[in-house]
Amino acid sequence: MNLCSPLRSATPVSGGDINEAYKLVLADGSQVFMKANRSVDPAFFQAEADGLEALRATGAIGIPKVIDTGRDPQYGAYLLMEWVEPAMQRHDFWEAFGHNLAAMHRAPAGRFGWVKDNYIGTSRQINAPHDSWIAFYRDCRLAPQFKSAERCFDAAIRRRITSLLDHLEDYLVEPPRPSLLHGDLWSGNFITGSDGQAWLIDPAVYVGHAEADLAMTELFGGFHPRFYAAYREVNPLQPGYEQRRDLYNLYHLLNHLNLFGRGYLSSVLRILSRYES
Numbered sequence: 123m124n125l126c127s128p129l130r131s132a133t134p135v136s137g138g139d140i141n142e143a144y145k146l147v148l149a150d151g152s153q154v155f156m157k158a159n160r161s162v163d164p165a166f167f168q169a170e171a172d173g174l175e176a177l178r179a180t181g182a183i184g185i186p187k188v189i190d191t192g193r194d195p196q197y198g199a200y201l202l203m204e205w206v207e208p209a210m211q212r213h214d215f216w217e218a219f220g221h222n223l224a225a226m227h228r229a230p231a232g233r234f235g236w237v238k239d240n241y242i243g244t245s246r247q248i249n250a251p252h253d254s255w256i257a258f259y260r261d262c263r264l265a266p267q268f269k270s271a272e273r274c275f276d277a278a279i280r281r282r283i284t285s286l287l288d289h290l291e292d293y294l295v296e297p298p299r300p301s302l303l304h305g306d307l308w309s310g311n312f313i314t315g316s317d318g319q320a321w322l323i324d325p326a327v328y329v330g331h332a333e334a335d336l337a338m339t340e341l342f343g344g345f346h347p348r349f350y351a352a353y354r355e356v357n358p359l360q361p362g363y364e365q366r367r368d369l370y371n372l373y374h375l376l377n378h379l380n381l382f383g384r385g386y387l388s389s390v391l392r393i394l395s396r397y398e399s
Contacts, residue, residue: 132156140244142197145205153205154189160198162244167191167201169240173327174203176302182226183219184321212318216345219312219320220352227301227332227357234258234300234329242306242326242374243381245270255297255331259373260290267376274379274387279394286397293369293397294331295360301332306374308342333363337370368393 130147135155146154157167171188178185189202212218235258236249248266252258268275268283275283286293304311305326315321336353339345372393379386 144197146202155186155203155205156197156200157203158194158197158200162199164191164193164199166241166244167199169238170325171201172237173240173305173325176327177226177304177322177325180226180229180302182229183222184315184317184319186321186323206313206321207316208314209316209318211314215314215318215320216348217352219345220349220354221356222320223307223335224332224353224356227303227335228299229302231300231302231329235262236328240326240328242377245377245381247305247326247328249328255300256291256294258330259294259334260287263373264290264376267373267380270380271376271390274384274390279391282394282398286394290369294366295362297331297333298360300329301335303328303330303332303335305330305335307335307338309339309345331370332357333359333366334370334373336363337367338374340367341371341374368396 128149130149130151132147133145135143135145141157141159144156144158146156148154157170159166168191171191174185174188177183178187184206186203186206189204191199191201193199233251233253234255235251239249240247245267248262250258250262252261265287268287272280304322305328306324307322311324312320312322336350336359339349372390375386375389375393379390
């Protein structure tokens with residue numbers, strides 16, 4: 123699809139650090155949101171589109187409708203979605219957000235993993251299906267990120283990493299059910315839609331333990347306390363979540379270390395020191 127011919131205008135909007143983002147007005151006057159990147163293959167955005175559609179299919183929470191993916195001569199690879207007009211948050215925004223995310227996590231899901239690999243930022247996210255959450259988290263989340271970051275660790279730290287991976291079942295638990303996860307749920311990856319409720323964007327979807335999504339919400343400042351109270355009303359947490367939370371966020375900090383540099387190393391080492399066998 124060539125995006126130039128049907129366009130009335132393309133206005134840059136804020137859209138993150140990795141991709142360019144635009145509000146498009148088409149020839150018929152309709153408005154569309156576009157993410158574009160000249161440096162990636164269209165499969166990068168197709169993976170995101172597949173995740174958005176899977177989240178949307180739960181019917182539990184607001185998700186923008188995917189329109190198209192492809193490559194354009196001017197913009198490069200792109201993802202087109204419905205334009206979500208921002209609005210004021212409802213008075214019960216955080217309670218509704220917590221209830222809706224919990225409902226999404228309780229929707230039917232398959233084995234741990236996903237139908238294919240996708241991306242967390244620009245890092246490939248391995249999603250080989252597993253029957254065990256703990257095995258999946260070790261093999262497809264922590265181990266690949268540690269391997270990518272091994273240049274940052276001395277021999278003593280590498281021994282500590284090996285011990286953690288070998289004893290991960292001492293720290294994590296299997297969930298009561300597999301959950302479809304957003305996968306990258308921080309404050310920059312939800313917006314307020316025209317209905318005044320939270321809509322999720324920029325996912326790194328997979329099936330995992332709901333705790334992993336909840337932990338990510340707490341990594342960079344956290345959401346409103348009313349969100350967490352409401353979430354627990356619908357989907358109570360297993361005992362010991364607070365002791366597991368840092369292990370889930372270790373994945374994201376390792377990914378940031380691999381993408382953005384050694385500024386995240388101290389946070390990684392601090393978490394590692396908490397889980398010495």
